[in-house]
Amino acid sequence: MQLSILPFALALAALAPQTSSSPFANLGDRPAKAPAVVYLSPDQVTIGADMPSSVDLHFKVGTGLHINSHTPRSEELIPTTLKLSDAPGIHLAKADFPAGTDFTFAATPDTPAEKLSVYTGEFTVHTELVASKGEHRVEATLRYQACTNNLCMPPHSIPVSIDVIAK
Numbered sequence: 001m002q003l004s005i006l007p008f009a010l011a012l013a014a015l016a017p018q019t020s021s022s023p024f025a026n027l028g029d030r031p032a033k034a035p036a037v038v039y040l041s042p043d044q045v046t047i048g049a050d051m052p053s054s055v056d057l058h059f060k061v062g063t064g065l066h067i068n069s070h071t072p073r074s075e076e077l078i079p080t081t082l083k084l085s086d087a088p089g090i091h092l093a094k095a096d097f098p099a100g101t102d103f104t105f106a107a108t109p110d111t112p113a114e115k116l117s118v119y120t121g122e123f124t125v126h127t128e129l130v131a132s133k134g135e136h137r138v139e140a141t142l143r144y145q146a147c148t149n150n151l152c153m154p155p156h157s158i159p160v161s162i163d164v165i166a167k
Helices: 006-015
Strands: 037-041 044-047 053-061 066-068 081-084 090-096 101-105 114-119 122-131 134-144 156-166
Touching: 037 134, 037 156, 044 053, 053 156, 081 090, 090 134, 122 134, 122 156
Parallel strands: 044 156
Antiparallel strands: 037 053, 053 122, 066 114, 081 134, 090 122, 101 114, 134 156
């Protein structure tokens, strides 16, 4: 008669102390998944009151990922967009996204090579804000779809918050 060792091993693991030397100690402490895109800067700007003022917004796409540019080459792809929440005394006059970088998937027997327009690494959105005199809190949202070379994740949005002092 042959006995299975699995029930014994599971029982032993359940009784083992959960110390840092235990192989089961850190199962619940895994680091959170890094975001696909992060907002880098600025946190605060001073601009002229009641006139269009340039403010550059800096972002970084995670390693091994790309996001569709603001002007993807297909209507089926989700563009990267920036939307400013309605706030009294301040509005987004213009947002200029950088040109995307060409990215080509390798052709397979079933599909031809497809060229995409994407952002990787760091990119900057050049904006113009118009604000009345005073202090304002800008709450904006960058919406994007991140992909690896093998799959795309659902669209996601990140907050962009800036304190604006208009003088």
